[in-house]
Amino acid sequence: MPQRREVTKLLCGTPFLARAARAAATDAVPASALLQPAQLAELLKADAPPLPLQVGFKTLYDQAHIPGSVYAGPGNADNGLANLKSQVESLPRDRALVIYCGCCPWVRCPNMGAAWDRLHALGFSNVKALMITTNFGEDWVNKGYPVARGE
Amino acid sequence: MRSRLAILLTCLPLLMGAAPVKLAPGSSVPAMSRADMHGRPVDLAALQGKLVLIDFWASWCPPCIVEIPRLIAMQKTYGPRGLQVVGISMDDSAQPVRDVAKRFAFNYPVVLGDAKLGSEFGGVLGLPVQMLVGRDGRILKIWTGEIAPGAVEQAVKAALR
Numbered sequence: 001m002p003q004r005r006e007v008t009k010l011l012c013g014t015p016f017l018a019r020a021a022r023a024a025a026t027d028a029v030p031a032s033a034l035l036q037p038a039q040l041a042e043l044l045k046a047d048a049p050p051l052p053l054q055v056g057f058k059t060l061y062d063q064a065h066i067p068g069s070v071y072a073g074p075g076n077a078d079n080g081l082a083n084l085k086s087q088v089e090s091l092p093r094d095r096a097l098v099i100y101c102g103c104c105p106w107v108r109c110p111n112m113g114a115a116w117d118r119l120h121a122l123g124f125s126n127v128k129a130l131m132i133t134t135n136f137g138e139d140w141v142n143k144g145y146p147v148a149r150g151e
Numbered sequence: 152m153r154s155r156l157a158i159l160l161t162c163l164p165l166l167m168g169a170a171p172v173k174l175a176p177g178s179s180v181p182a183m184s185r186a187d188m189h190g191r192p193v194d195l196a197a198l199q200g201k202l203v204l205i206d207f208w209a210s211w212c213p214p215c216i217v218e219i220p221r222l223i224a225m226q227k228t229y230g231p232r233g234l235q236v237v238g239i240s241m242d243d244s245a246q247p248v249r250d251v252a253k254r255f256a257f258n259y260p261v262v263l264g265d266a267k268l269g270s271e272f273g274g275v276l277g278l279p280v281q282m283l284v285g286r287d288g289r290i291l292k293i294w295t296g297e298i299a300p301g302a303v304e305q306a307v308k309a310a311l312r
Contacts, residue, residue, distance in 0.1 A: 060275075060277070063274055103211070105214065135295065137276030138277065149270075
């Protein structure tokens, strides 16, 4: 993986980029918790759908997001994790939640792993993660799944 | 009056929250005029006649950071032959962009984008995104997601021939 080595070398130059590199561990999310876009689209049609939480970046959320989803990011920053906590702290710990981002290719996402860890630290036991392979535009919007726009 | 109507009809879908028009090779590049990180104006219309490589990136996007040295090298090599790289950061604020600029000596302008600008470019819903725009202002190629090393440079060289 020469490109992975190149990424690591470049990201280790400054503290905030090194933090992004550490947070990029989407490996933290177990395979059993992953949802594919088609699976989530079906779940959202249910009478009691899970609550989608966008843990990525505001500029992306404002352009397009999953209808009914709440902005709760970015997971790579302390203020983003505080935002995530404030969005969920009043919810029952067994509430079905789905975190998603799609800012970058899945293996490079700086938000999902950290958001996953924080929700588990807060005691949430029914959390899934939407696996977006390339980005939200390619894997959700362009596939024709429902989209809301604006803040 | 007619031009006002045309502007209204162009902007109406965005104002109503409708899906932005998706850009593809052959589309005209949207208008973009903003100040760069040093306060200097950057206007895509003024760059017509040059080959323009637009790089949508952000400080939090690891594959975008990988692209920066490549873009700097391309600007250095092909700038004298008519290439102009333009960086558009999709960071939520300017400070992280300034932090990246401390690490990399950008030799091309970088402007701060936002959701509105992203929508005008057909929706920048994930990074990186790079667009190569021909000398006539039409998009030649769009790359999204992780970009294979050498792919963009090959297209730049072909367009400069």
